[in-house]
Amino acid sequence: MKHGGDILSYQHLYDGQIIDFSSNINPLGYPKILDTIIPEVLGSLTAYPDIHYRVLRTAISEYLGCQPDEVLVGNGSMEILEHFCREAQRIVVCIPCFIEYIERAQIYRKKVKKIRLPDGFRCSTALFGNELQRGDVVILGNPNNPTGLRIAEDELLELQQLAEEQQAFLLLDEAFFEFCVEDYDSVRLLHGKENICVIRAATKFFGLPGIRLGYAYATQAIAEQYAASALPWRINAIADAAGRAIFRETAYIECSKALIREQRHEMFSELQKIDSIKVFPTHTNFILIKLLYTTEDELFQQLLRHGLLIRKASSFEGVDRSYIRLAVKDQKSNRKLIETLNRCV
Amino acid sequence: MKHGGDILSYQHLYDGQIIDFSSNINPLGYPKILDTIIPEVLGSLTAYPDIHYRVLRTAISEYLGCQPDEVLVGNGSMEILEHFCREAQRIVVCIPCFIEYIERAQIYRKKVKKIRLPDGFRCSTALFGNELQRGDVVILGNPNNPTGLRIAEDELLELQQLAEEQQAFLLLDEAFFEFCVEDYDSVRLLHGKENICVIRAATKFFGLPGIRLGYAYATQAIAEQYAASALPWRINAIADAAGRAIFRETAYIECSKALIREQRHEMFSELQKIDSIKVFPTHTNFILIKLLYTTEDELFQQLLRHGLLIRKASSFEGVDRSYIRLAVKDQKSNRKLIETLNRCV
Numbered sequence: 308m309k310h311g312g313d314i315l316s317y318q319h320l321y322d323g324q325i326i327d328f329s330s331n332i333n334p335l336g337y338p339k340i341l342d343t344i345i346p347e348v349l350g351s352l353t354a355y356p357d358i359h360y361r362v363l364r365t366a367i368s369e370y371l372g373c374q375p376d377e378v379l380v381g382n383g384s385m386e387i388l389e390h391f392c393r394e395a396q397r398i399v400v401c402i403p404c405f406i407e408y409i410e411r412a413q414i415y416r417k418k419v420k421k422i423r424l425p426d427g428f429r430c431s432t433a434l435f436g437n438e439l440q441r442g443d444v445v446i447l448g449n450p451n452n453p454t455g456l457r458i459a460e461d462e463l464l465e466l467q468q469l470a471e472e473q474q475a476f477l478l479l480d481e482a483f484f485e486f487c488v489e490d491y492d493s494v495r496l497l498h499g500k501e502n503i504c505v506i507r508a509a510t511k512f513f514g515l516p517g518i519r520l521g522y523a524y525a526t527q528a529i530a531e532q533y534a535a536s537a538l539p540w541r542i543n544a545i546a547d548a549a550g551r552a553i554f555r556e557t558a559y560i561e562c563s564k565a566l567i568r569e570q571r572h573e574m575f576s577e578l579q580k581i582d583s584i585k586v587f588p589t590h591t592n593f594i595l596i597k598l599l600y601t602t603e604d605e606l607f608q609q610l611l612r613h614g615l616l617i618r619k620a621s622s623f624e625g626v627d628r629s630y631i632r633l634a635v636k637d638q639k640s641n642r643k644l645i646e647t648l649n650r651c652v
Numbered sequence: 653m654k655h656g657g658d659i660l661s662y663q664h665l666y667d668g669q670i671i672d673f674s675s676n677i678n679p680l681g682y683p684k685i686l687d688t689i690i691p692e693v694l695g696s697l698t699a700y701p702d703i704h705y706r707v708l709r710t711a712i713s714e715y716l717g718c719q720p721d722e723v724l725v726g727n728g729s730m731e732i733l734e735h736f737c738r739e740a741q742r743i744v745v746c747i748p749c750f751i752e753y754i755e756r757a758q759i760y761r762k763k764v765k766k767i768r769l770p771d772g773f774r775c776s777t778a779l780f781g782n783e784l785q786r787g788d789v790v791i792l793g794n795p796n797n798p799t800g801l802r803i804a805e806d807e808l809l810e811l812q813q814l815a816e817e818q819q820a821f822l823l824l825d826e827a828f829f830e831f832c833v834e835d836y837d838s839v840r841l842l843h844g845k846e847n848i849c850v851i852r853a854a855t856k857f858f859g860l861p862g863i864r865l866g867y868a869y870a871t872q873a874i875a876e877q878y879a880a881s882a883l884p885w886r887i888n889a890i891a892d893a894a895g896r897a898i899f900r901e902t903a904y905i906e907c908s909k910a911l912i913r914e915q916r917h918e919m920f921s922e923l924q925k926i927d928s929i930k931v932f933p934t935h936t937n938f939i940l941i942k943l944l945y946t947t948e949d950e951l952f953q954q955l956l957r958h959g960l961l962i963r964k965a966s967s968f969e970g971v972d973r974s975y976i977r978l979a980v981k982d983q984k985s986n987r988k989l990i991e992t993l994n995r996c997v
Binding site: 310312313314315327330332336337341342345346349351352353354355356357358361382383385386389393407414415514515516517518519536538539540541542543544545546 | 655657658659660672675677681682686687690691694696697698699700701702703706727728730731734738752759760859860861862863864881883884885886887888889890891
């Protein structure tokens, strides 16, 4: 199970609507304004999108609090990440992490230095010791996936500094940023630093995995290098139009944050009451769990029989077959999961 | 002027609707069924597209006359082309050609062997003489851009054979295939060959530059390698849905072919009557022209003042500032262009 969200492959095993806890998408769905906007922009399909995505990048810059020419846009966040893999001498990751960091590096035939996170999975500068080299691209999930943990603010500042000293580049994958407990904003914290890029996406928080819209903050020089080498017209006209609209949907944004905050709290508390699992603390909208008496496969099959799709976690390097990852969804779905889990584990 | 279709950059120079002869898109627009289908599939944006694009690839395979597992899909045809650039030892092109063949190769830091097409721009196996090496990827437009010429059937067969002998790979970019005079179908002609890939796209013929849907035929083994290294979910849900529908629009397809056939003939005849230009024969929906007494820049500015955007051709390596490329559009637009040209050159 390399990725979550693959309902199609499992639908034949359950006669009914599967609830997907394997991918961590905003349970509110996308901002409703898109139901109006998209049908209105179909005419734009007959022309190429603006090759510079000027309006889109301006909308994103206002949301991120930076300049339009500091914004990178990609066909999903992975297209942006791939650019840095191609340019890297070596990739450095902390495991467990999102599998694509390692896969993209391998596709570009880059060496991958894997640093194992300690018990509890906290990322710290100390882990990198003397490991960094010139030309390294350090890719860190912030929050990390599947652990759900943010890098502490002081650690991140130190890490950027260390990377700078070693002439390494720090690539933060913040695909789940808006779901997180409010701590700091990397774009503001690291603004102007020449060895960083902060990647985010419409995918998770804006409930739009189908639209493929990733974006990032970096210095203008980096943004220009990226644009010069990325595929032209890499974002389709519908995603372009959606991206111009969604970041202004303040009510939707606040409402989504509140929902996840509340549901994370409730779900975490309820999960902690289950003796046969160990629940890891999380800062975001998914929760890593260690199964004490069963395996991911067994539980996966059991839950699927109840129409619940979960994420087996062993495909994350550094995590064995006793781990699963659960999305935080709407209250009704979460309660069904907790109830079923209580009977299964 | 690296690409056509960039109306946005020139709109401020003309107060009115610019007619775009710089990009070669079906003047009929996209199949009208999309106006119904797209609003109906917006709900699919909340889920990841099928990571294997099973239904989409089946629809394409029926259109191409091959098996679903022989179909590659990409975020525009360039994403597919880029894959082969990454895997190549060296890229071989015939100039003039679409600039992205060379740019993509350079982004992947691959050597590019450029073979100059002879007067008249016909591509033949003889041009490659002893030039091919093991690991070469030969990228040829079929029809070529900006020349509009197809490779003759016997030459193509010979070329595939030569490439096979030299352990080289032949990548055909057939983005304009359906617009062409009916000669042969490369997918049928080269079916089963292990050193070829035939790339096409929804972009031009289906009037969908905004949707970003490229596809290709190759052997199952190549299709699997591609899928394993390409970005996951690289085609967005709207493009996926569109691709499932458009290839069955037989009436639209036939009507588009007839329109271009007729308009190419009329436009070519009318252009030939203009003494101050040399018109090159074409097999497709665009026409290369040599200006005998003016430059691309001068004519570009003149025509823009009349609301007509043309493609300056000097950015195609091997073509100087006396060349332009014109799209074949609807009769009314074409006639306006001819009339204006008659006054300008």
